[in-house]
Amino acid sequence: MNESDRVMESSQLIDWACIDLIERNRRGEPVRVEEYLDKYPHLLADQYTLDLIDAEICIRKELGKAFDDGEWLKRFPQYSLAIGQLLALDEPPPSTALSCDSSLHDTSPTVVVSSSQSDDSIAYVESLRMIDEVPAPIPLPSGFIADGLVASSPGRWLIRCRDTSDRRHYAFKVIETVLLGVPRLTAQQRTDLLNACERSVLVQHPAWVRPVIATCDGQYLGVVRPWCHATSWTNVVTSLSTQRSLRLLSEIAFCLHAAHRVGCYHGKVSESNLFIDHNHSLRLTDAVISTSLSAIPEQCVRNDELSVLKLLATLQLDPNRGLSPGLLQHGQRLLNKNAGEPLPVIGEWLIRQADAADSQENLAAPTKIRSTGMRFIKSFFSGRNSDNSTSFPHNND
Numbered sequence: 001m002n003e004s005d006r007v008m009e010s011s012q013l014i015d016w017a018c019i020d021l022i023e024r025n026r027r028g029e030p031v032r033v034e035e036y037l038d039k040y041p042h043l044l045a046d047q048y049t050l051d052l053i054d055a056e057i058c059i060r061k062e063l064g065k066a067f068d069d070g071e072w073l074k075r076f077p078q079y080s081l082a083i084g085q086l087l088a089l090d091e092p093p094p095s096t097a098l099s100c101d102s103s104l105h106d107t108s109p110t111v112v113v114s115s116s117q118s119d120d121s122i123a124y125v126e127s128l129r130m131i132d133e134v135p136a137p138i139p140l141p142s143g144f145i146a147d148g149l150v151a152s153s154p155g156r157w158l159i160r161c162r163d164t165s166d167r168r169h170y171a172f173k174v175i176e177t178v179l180l181g182v183p184r185l186t187a188q189q190r191t192d193l194l195n196a197c198e199r200s201v202l203v204q205h206p207a208w209v210r211p212v213i214a215t216c217d218g219q220y221l222g223v224v225r226p227w228c229h230a231t232s233w234t235n236v237v238t239s240l241s242t243q244r245s246l247r248l249l250s251e252i253a254f255c256l257h258a259a260h261r262v263g264c265y266h267g268k269v270s271e272s273n274l275f276i277d278h279n280h281s282l283r284l285t286d287a288v289i290s291t292s293l294s295a296i297p298e299q300c301v302r303n304d305e306l307s308v309l310k311l312l313a314t315l316q317l318d319p320n321r322g323l324s325p326g327l328l329q330h331g332q333r334l335l336n337k338n339a340g341e342p343l344p345v346i347g348e349w350l351i352r353q354a355d356a357a358d359s360q361e362n363l364a365a366p367t368k369i370r371s372t373g374m375r376f377i378k379s380f381f382s383g384r385n386s387d388n389s390t391s392f393p394h395n396n397d
Contacts (some may be wrong), residue, residue, distance in 0.1 A: 013040060013043065014043060014048045014051050014052070015306055015310045016313075017036045017040065017043065017052060017055075018052060018054075018055035019055075019310070019313045019317070020036075021033070021036065021052065021055050021056060022058070022317065023317055025056075025060075025063065026059070026063070026317075032056060033052040033053055033056050033076075037052070049079070053072075053079065053082075136157045136159055136172075136174050136222075137157070137176075137220050138215065138217040138218075138220045138222050140159070140161055140172055140224075141172075141213045141222075143163060143165065144161045144162065144164065144172065145161060145164055146161045146172075147161055147162060147169070148160060155175060155179045156179070157172075157173070157174040158171060158172075158173050159171070159173075159174070160172075160227060161224070168226070169226075169229075170212065170224050170226055170227055171224070171226070171227045171228070171285075172222060172223070172224050173223050173225070173286070173289060174221070174222045175220070175221050175222075175289050176219060176220055177189075177219045177221055177293070178219065180221070180289070180291070180292055180293045181292040181293045181295075182293050182294070184218065184219045185219065192293075193214070193216060193221060193293075194214055194216065196264070196288045197211045197214035197288050198214075199262060199263055199264040200259075200264050200287045202262040202264065203255075203258050203259045203262055203264055204262075205254065205255040205258040206281065206282075207251055207255040207281070207282040207283055207284050208259060208284055209225050209226060209284060209287070210225065210226075210287075211223045211225045211287070211288070212224045212225055212226070214288070223288065223289055228275050228277060230277040230278070231276055231277075232271070232272070232274070232275055233274035233275060233276065234271045234272075237271075237315075238318075241357075241358075242315070242322075242323065242354075243354045243355075243357045244354075245315055245321075246315070246350050246351075246353050246354035246357060247350070247354045248276075248282055249308060249311055249312055249350050250346075250347040250348070250350035251282045252284065252308055253308045253343045253346050254343070254344065254347045256269070256304045256305070256307075256343055257341065257344050259287070260301055260304070260341075260343070264287070265287075265300040265301050265303075266284065266286075266287045266290060266291070266304050267287075267290050267291030267292075267295065267300035267303055267304065268291060268303065268307075269290075269303075269304060269307035269308075270307065271311070271314075273285045273286040273290065305346075306335075308331075308343065309328060309332060309335065312327065312331055313328050316328055323357075327353065330349075331346060331349070334346050
């Protein structure tokens, strides 16, 4: 077994370990991170240990169990700073309204965004107080003016801005490169990042939010992209039918496949960068700026493939959906069997599962029969079958 195989195996195992930790705690088994680290020593790498810690924090929050900072620091003193940031991100807001917190910048308020809220989902909040001067570490590219700082966390800034020519809204996201795995960009890494942004423009899928401008300045990367007037995946998916949720998962699979076909990848798809816009369409953000610079492309592609199954696992854990326990295992078999291009195969399979879920929901809800029949009659009579800086072209979809 070579080292790349071991990396791939660990990246798969961490997903299942996090899911297992969450599911067992929901069943009343108080398992902790250490149990998985003892059983699987190759998960002791920092990135995997922090993923498990994050999973335990999330499930304890869900179950209403008290947080004790001292307990976490005693268990994992080497991760004190990272755990502090995770606890701060998961701290629920005091009310449903967004609040301003000036603790990070004495003169400039920032919006505190909890883990259940997306950075773009606050676009419609009328009470959001914008600021005149944005305390970001690098200036906006030429041709854009800032509306204000929308959200920030250590090493990250999200700024809403406008194009001075057409007044359309854009997002300027700045990230410190240390969060991408390097303290300061070399000339080659700067070139690689800008090339990755340029390839991202070539992705032809409506869900893929393409960058408009990318800029590198010292130890910071900034990317301008269209603003998503949308709601985060987390806030929407629980209210969607199983059929609709599975179809959205298939869209994610096809979107990532479209990226891979042009030599691009996302690298870290999660609920935090998935949105449903006002047209009920899927949007995937944060391509390029989510991936560690130390990650090899093959690993990032594999992460994209596994992310679809990870999102499926989250749906399967919802007892109200009644999904087959073997659904995830079948998806894993498809992933392993179609090693070359598994995502379109998985996407088509998810569509079939959505159709099956739709049939079951119609059988369980007789009130839907009338609307379904009317859609069939309408389709029949209409004759349709029911079944540095670099600039890129503007995204007009």
